[in-house]
Amino acid sequence: MNERMSGTAEEIARYVVAEAVWAPSVHNTQPWRFVARGQQISVYADADRGLPVADPDGREMMISCGAAVFNVRLALRSLGYVPHTLVLPDPGQPALVAQVSWSERVPVAEFERRLSSQMHRRRTHRGAFDPDPLPHDMLAALRTSAARDGAVLRIVADDGRRATLAAAVQTAEQQLRLDSRYVRELARWTPVPGSLRGDGVPATSYPARTERTDPYFPGRDFARGHGWGLPPLGAAQAHRAAGVVALLTTAADRPADWVNTGQALQRILLTASTSGVAVALHSQPTELPVLREFIRTRLSGGAYPHLVLRIGMVAQAALSVRRHPDEVLFPSGDDRAIRRP
Ligand SMILES: Cc1cc2nc3c(=O)[nH]c(=O)nc-3n(C[C@H](O)[C@H](O)[C@H](O)COP(=O)(O)O)c2cc1C
Numbered sequence: 001m002n003e004r005m006s007g008t009a010e011e012i013a014r015y016v017v018a019e020a021v022w023a024p025s026v027h028n029t030q031p032w033r034f035v036a037r038g039q040q041i042s043v044y045a046d047a048d049r050g051l052p053v054a055d056p057d058g059r060e061m062m063i064s065c066g067a068a069v070f071n072v073r074l075a076l077r078s079l080g081y082v083p084h085t086l087v088l089p090d091p092g093q094p095a096l097v098a099q100v101s102w103s104e105r106v107p108v109a110e111f112e113r114r115l116s117s118q119m120h121r122r123r124t125h126r127g128a129f130d131p132d133p134l135p136h137d138m139l140a141a142l143r144t145s146a147a148r149d150g151a152v153l154r155i156v157a158d159d160g161r162r163a164t165l166a167a168a169v170q171t172a173e174q175q176l177r178l179d180s181r182y183v184r185e186l187a188r189w190t191p192v193p194g195s196l197r198g199d200g201v202p203a204t205s206y207p208a209r210t211e212r213t214d215p216y217f218p219g220r221d222f223a224r225g226h227g228w229g230l231p232p233l234g235a236a237q238a239h240r241a242a243g244v245v246a247l248l249t250t251a252a253d254r255p256a257d258w259v260n261t262g263q264a265l266q267r268i269l270l271t272a273s274t275s276g277v278a279v280a281l282h283s284q285p286t287e288l289p290v291l292r293e294f295i296r297t298r299l300s301g302g303a304y305p306h307l308v309l310r311i312g313m314v315a316q317a318a319l320s321v322r323r324h325p326d327e328v329l330f331p332s333g334d335d336r337a338i339r340r341p
Pocket residue numbers: 022023024025026027028060061063064067122123124125126200201205219220281282283284307318320
């Protein structure tokens with residue numbers, strides 16, 4: 001579909017959800033369900049896809065759903081519709097993340113066209129970056145992107161603070177690898193190579209060999225000793241960089257802040273992607289309360305940290321997967337959308 005076409009509300013909802021599912025989500029759990037009713041889409045969190053060990057409060061689940069809400073809004077804009085979004089509209093239904101409705105149309109702006117073209121193309125980067133500098137004004141654009149949805153992107157430029165944040169990621173990753181409950185949970189979301197699953201982190205999306213950077217931000221151990229992952233692109237290169245390091249934070253730490261963090265995250269990722277800039281995400285230290293509190297008090301001025309971002313230039317080869325939109329889109333009145341199966 002495009003802005004020159006006019007479809008039925010059902011066709012629009014199908015198109016929008018097919019775009020929304022390409023949002024990032026923790027371990028690619030895709031913890032969402034969509035219910036279409038007339039010119040409105042409701043986004044629900046799917047607690048069956050939550051991570052009780054790594055994410056007991058559902059914060060990362062709500063961030064993931066927030067990223068999908070942003071895609072819903074952007075997909076509607078790409079058709080020229082003006083989305084009206086209510087975040088957590090019903091205190092009696094905490095799983096109802098957002099309701100997005102549409103009616104009038106206004107022309108699509110060029111930046112909206114460019115952002116929406118990245119929804120399918122954007123990929124999470126894992127590993128090091130090329131040493132090339134970011135395009136001029138990129139960081140200012142990303143900071144503005146975060147602020148549009150009520151979050152703050154704090155660039156950690158100082159060498160000492162970068163090293164401290166890297167140490168927090170290392171400590172978290174070490175602790176998580178030693179926690180058998182965490183490892184079992186991760187195993188549920190790391191399918192074997194060649195799997196036909198439409199969720200989880202496939203071996204086509206992470207490097208088989210760790211690329212060390214200085215300072216070093218270790219990735220998650222998705223392969224868990226099996227040797228899975230993408231082979232290196234070429235001969236090992238010297239001078240691979242950690243990238244520009246940043247923290248995505250909010251002033252408060254309520255579910256609405258988590259949803260807005262997800263919206264901000266997706267706007268940041270898509271804005272970066274329009275300029276060929278890739279982003280690596282680390283949520284390991286924010287999954288451990290002591291380390292999250294350490295980052296909050298020492299590195300983010302008291303604001304609540306949600307994700308460590310590394311931003312840089314790199315040729316990406318990662319491939320990801322998604323469930324078919326039919327598995328997550330339900331007509332209004334279908335109980336499967338909001339009840340456990
Ligand atoms: C809240 C949240 C936390 C994430 N944490 C990590 C992380 O710690 N390490 C990582 O490699 N990717 C992380 N990701 C990225 C997801 O693994 C990724 O979005 C998912 O596998 C889908 O792949 P794609 O982004 O390439 O489409 C996170 C994503 C979200 C939304």
